[in-house]
Amino acid sequence: MEEENPFFAGVKVSIPILLGYIPIGIAYGLLAVKSGLSSFETVLMSVIVFAGSAQLISVNMIAVGAGMIPIIMMTFLVNLRHILMSASLSLYFKKTSKSLLPILGFLITDESFAVCSASIDKYEDKGMFFLGLGVSAYLGWIISSLFGAILGNILPVSNLPALDFVLPAMFIVLLVMQIQRRLDVFVAIISGLSSLLFVYLLPGKWNIILATIIAATIGVVIEKWLKTTY
Amino acid sequence: MAENYLLMLAGMLLVTYIPRVLPLLILTRIEIPEIIIRWLRFIPVAILAALLTPGILIVEGKLMLNYHNVFLLAAVPTFIVGIYKKNIFLTVILGIVSVMIINLFM
Numbered sequence: 001m002e003e004e005n006p007f008f009a010g011v012k013v014s015i016p017i018l019l020g021y022i023p024i025g026i027a028y029g030l031l032a033v034k035s036g037l038s039s040f041e042t043v044l045m046s047v048i049v050f051a052g053s054a055q056l057i058s059v060n061m062i063a064v065g066a067g068m069i070p071i072i073m074m075t076f077l078v079n080l081r082h083i084l085m086s087a088s089l090s091l092y093f094k095k096t097s098k099s100l101l102p103i104l105g106f107l108i109t110d111e112s113f114a115v116c117s118a119s120i121d122k123y124e125d126k127g128m129f130f131l132g133l134g135v136s137a138y139l140g141w142i143i144s145s146l147f148g149a150i151l152g153n154i155l156p157v158s159n160l161p162a163l164d165f166v167l168p169a170m171f172i173v174l175l176v177m178q179i180q181r182r183l184d185v186f187v188a189i190i191s192g193l194s195s196l197l198f199v200y201l202l203p204g205k206w207n208i209i210l211a212t213i214i215a216a217t218i219g220v221v222i223e224k225w226l227k228t229t230y
Numbered sequence: 231m232a233e234n235y236l237l238m239l240a241g242m243l244l245v246t247y248i249p250r251v252l253p254l255l256i257l258t259r260i261e262i263p264e265i266i267i268r269w270l271r272f273i274p275v276a277i278l279a280a281l282l283t284p285g286i287l288i289v290e291g292k293l294m295l296n297y298h299n300v301f302l303l304a305a306v307p308t309f310i311v312g313i314y315k316k317n318i319f320l321t322v323i324l325g326i327v328s329v330m331i332i333n334l335f336m
Contacts, residue, residue, distance in 0.1 A: 016322045041235060049242045058242065068238045076245035081277070083249040088273040090257035101258065105251030110281055115318070117274035162329040165304055168285040169325025172305060173312035175278040187272050188279035195280035196287060211280040216272035223268060 006125040010132025013119050017111045017133075018140035020166035024052050025141060029148015031056065035063030039149040046145040050138055051109065053205065054078045055145075077204035084212055085113040089130070092120055096127030107134025111167065118177040183219060183226075191215030300336060304328035 025046075032042035037059065045055055054075045061071050085108050093101065104127060112134050123129040179185055191211045198207035262270075286301040287293055297303060308325040315321060 013318070016318045019322065037235075045239060045242075048239045049246055051242075051246050054242070054246065068234060068241065071238060072241035072245055075242045079246045080249050082246070083253055084273055084277065086250050087253035087257055088270045090254050091262075091267065091270055093254065093258050096258070098258070101254050102251055105254045106247060108250045108254075110277075114274070114278055114281075118318070162326050162333065165301055165325050165329045166322055168282060168301060168305070169308050169322045170318060171278050171282040171285065172308045172325070173316070173318050173321035175275065175282060176309065176312040177316050177318075178275045178278060184272075184275050188275050191276040192279035192283035196283045196293070199284045199288065207284065208277065208280040212273060212276040215276040215279070216269050219272040219276070220265065220269045 004123075006123045006128040007132035009123060010129040010134070011136045013115050014112075014133045014136040014140070016166070016170050017115060017137045018144075019163070020111065020170055021052075021137070021140045021144045022147075023163040023166065024056075025144020026148035026151060028052065028056050028059065029145045029150070030152040031063070032059040032145075033149050033152030035059045037062065039146070039153065042149040042152075043142060043146045046142045049075070050106065050141060051075070051079050052141070074204065077206065079205075081110075081205050081209045081212075082108050082113075084209065085110075089113065089116065092116075092126045093130075100127050100131065104130050104134065107131070107138060109134075109137065111170070112137050114171060114174045118174045183222060186222070187215045187219040190218055298336075300329055300332050303332050 028046075029042055032045070032055075033039065037045075042059075045058075049055055057074055057078060058071045061074065086105060089104075089108065093104065096104070107130065112130070116130050116133055120126050120129055175188060179188065191214070194211035194214050195207045198210050201207075202210065286305050287295065287299070289299055289301070294302065304325055307328050308321060311324045312321045
């Protein structure tokens with residue numbers, strides 16, 4: 001069997017991400033233009049920061065006149081969850097060229113991480129696979145926000161409610177693809193419930209960080225306990 | 231364009247990029263203890279569940295566990311197709327179609 005080019009295999013699996021970025025990119029572009037940014041400034045943030053939720057929050061903050069330091073601090077809090085994804089992905093990139101790692105790190109998002117964890121095992125050159133996936137998602141994000149900025153300048157509002165379900169639907173299928181044993185189901189339930197609880201107690205995206213740490217730790221403890229008991 | 235804006239973007243880049251790249255740079259260079267590897271293996275399942283629940287159960291800032299929650303209803307067929315087909319694209323398309331159909335009856 002002919003080996004599929006890993007870069008293009010990555011591009012191919014990024015298609016659902018691109019679909020999901022359309023409504024978010026448009027929402028971001030619309031909001032950014034409404035909060036007073038030019039189309040160029042709007043797209044520039046997507047090029048430089050590449051972080052959907054942090055960008056949405058920061059243009060909201062700009063709209064209410066927040067200062068630079070609070071916006072940067074909020075961005076830090078919201079994006080700190082990537083530390084866990086980066087640590088998890090490092091298991092795959094031991095053999096990847098060290099010079100590629102700074103680029104791969106930039107491309108880590110909730111979506112690229114999720115799709116990658118579900119399908120990377122199949123590919124020998126994991127670095128190139130993630131590069132294809134990440135670059136494609138990055139370009140998709142830039143184009144969607146440009147589209148949103150342009151729409152924001154011509155239309156009053158626009159909303160695509162069905163497309164808002166793309167990312168939740170993608171997280172659903174990726175979650176079930178990750179589940180291999182009963183313990184995984186248990187960890188998922190603990191994490192999902194904790195995340196729901198913490199969303200009301202903590203600012204930013206700290207619910208995701210805390211829920212993940214708690215659930216993964218419980219998973220390791222139970223795994224160890226099962227091994228010593230049986 | 232205000233210089234302040236560029237400065238702000240530089241700050242945002244810094245605080246976003248460091249957490250993204252640092253574990254990758256460090257952990258690919260060292261031998262990770264087995265217990266940490268086991269812990270890291272649970273991260274995808276845990277993160278996905280943590281991202282998912284607020285996305286489908288919270289509507290406009292409120293927990294909504296009834297049949298008025300369109301995303302919760304649409305999640306049921308989406309889960310079923312996800313489990314049986316394990317195909318990202320197909321599941322996403324079915325999810326969108328489910329939301330459209332449910333919206334027709336709302």
